[in-house]
Amino acid sequence: MNTIEPHLLIVDDDERIRGLLRKFLVRHGFLVTAARDAAHARRILSGLDFDMIVLDVMMPGEDGVSLTRHIRTTATTPILLLTAKGEIEDRIAGLEAGADDYLPKPFEPKELLLRINAILRRVPDEPATETSPKVLNLGPVRYDTERGEMWRGSDLVRLTATESQLMKIFAVSAGTPVTRSKLVEDLGRDRGQAQERAVDVQITRLRRKIEIDPKQPRYLQTVRGAGYMLAPD
16 A cells, blocks of 8 residues: 555546545545546556545446456455445345445545545554464464465465455454454444444455355354454464
8 A cells, every 4th residue: 555645546427526526635645536426447557556435326338246246356446336325235245245444325525535534544564574473273274464465375365355354353362252343343344233243244255265164164163142353273
């Protein structure tokens, strides 16, 4: 992540909203590129890297969930989805596709700014060059706690910003259950059942990257009545 002027991609088919968001975010120190739909966004993404993508779910042509899924095949760039109020299915589908968070429309620009900054804070720093790494072994997977990197053999496992932050939280508390409400709080989100459900979805995605059998987790366990626990070898 750039330390000066993070570069955001805004994808929304509403020209007025694109213009307002661009002005507001530029005023708050961001570089902003805007795309009018998913096809336009794909063309931009083929030539540019971004610090974060703010993506409307409901668009003509390819929707935001499908575009999220496409982006996640090659990149871990943080994604914030803008969803219609009350469309729980869209939010869950977006998180399952790999989005980091969602914001229901209509929203206050200030809240969007808070969400963007919270997500950008989760992005892992560049790994230090001179460290003696502390490694947690999770079967065939190993997690370097100092570098915030996950490896399977010689292959680096790509983690989204939210997955990376979850691993940091669990690594600090390895062997001790962490409640869902504590995870929501540590991720910088508003408290509530909807956000706890969102955390459940992120845990499910993270298990697919760690576990041999994600349906019977050995390393990222559910502790009944207490939350989730990382149980390294």
